[in-house]
Amino acid sequence: MWRTRSCGAYSLLEITGLRKSYGGTTALDGLSVSFAAGQMVGIVGRSGAGKSTLLRCVNRLIEPDSGGIVYGGRDILALRGSALHDWRAECGMIFQQFHLVDRLDAVTNVMLGAVRRRRTLPLLFKIFPEADRRRAMELLERLDLAAQSGQMVRTLSGGQQQRVAIARALMQGVKILLADEPVASLDPENARVVMEALRGLQREDGVTVLCNLHQLELARTYCDRVIGLAKGKVIFDGRPAEMTERIYTAAV
């Protein structure tokens, strides 16, 4: 068993004894881990190890059965109502299947990242402030998607869609980004572009990135720290160089 270690001066996100089961299946089995600010952390493990469940607990898309999640001294599991929505806006999430609004153009999707800072009523009529539009265009340009800004999202390639999702997260003004297998449905070249973009977020904007990956190789190349999960527990926690295939073959 590997001791949980926090590789930074102080820990930004502390997870303690997190437990979640679905009926009879235990997805998280008293998992404890903490994350330092500004790192890019890869989370690897077999299918069913609990990677997605962990990230979804952090932004409360899933309610854990027990345990604690503390972010910058705030008890995340105690958040309710608009405080919870504020937390979700602060903590971005991108998905393997992108989860954008397919039938809207790229720039509108990005503008929706500001949803928490804008009044609901005008938004429902698709009325966005001009400043948001400009900001969204800047972000798309930064992700090399200026030419696609007016294109319906479903007509974009997977790699382009994932970059729109990253732009939306930037629009949210995220401090921490949860990425659930962001490149699992992309070809190697697009995977590289998206991983570079995530690395850029971490390096240039100081965003803490937690990234579920199933290719150890990607974790080695792009992450500062790797956490291996099996059966809802941490079985490896260290630098990428120390990581071996053992994570996959570890007792299941």
Added chain:
Amino acid sequence: MGAAEDCGVKWGLAVLAFTAYAAWQLGLPLRGLGPGVVKLFGIAGQMLPPESGGQLGVFVYSLVETVAMALAATVMAGIAAFPLGLLGAGRVVPSLFARWPLRRGMDVARSIDSLLWALLFVNAVGLGPFAGVMALTMIDLGTLAKLLSETVDHASIGPVEGLEAAGANRWESVRFGILPQVLPAYTSQVLYYFESNIRHATILGIVGAGGIGTYLSDRLRVNDWREVATLVLLILLTVTVVDRCSRWARLRLERGV
């Protein structure tokens, strides 16, 4: 032979036996079928040539009324069913307790036949097209709302999850996560109900609920087959034209305009 096939054969035999029993019970006069068909041809002969008895203008006017009835009912039902359909969806209103009366209400509205609704409304608001419009509206309201609830519940959860993860509230995630997914299908269903309403509206006149059916039932009663033929041709023409236009619009919609 597999167990599934075995079961199928048993069911098939059971259905056949039941049909035979039902036919015997109803005393279906199979012997009367032959003369009936002959008589039908006779009527077809009496329909030729169609004529309007100098009332073509009246007929066309009543046809316009029929189309107007169908249109009014479709628009009213289309608008009213939208919020009801959303509220009937588990994605929007998770509480089964709150949804149940709404869903059952939709079932009731759509399981009563349009002629029955028409009779009810003729009693309530008097003879004329208004009763017909209300009858069609009730049925469409139930069906469109139910279809929308189901479309919403089968819509992909991805966009909703993406928006919730960005901090969107319930309203915002329904507006952007669900509406863009269901709106094209809904519009297409509304158009389809417009086509179906035209056909229904042509017979509502039989119970006094307005439209061309008023004349049709009248001419049928006095065996004025040549005028019946004119009316039927007019109905055919209208239904065909409306179907064509609406189908064209639906196809364009499905292709994403």
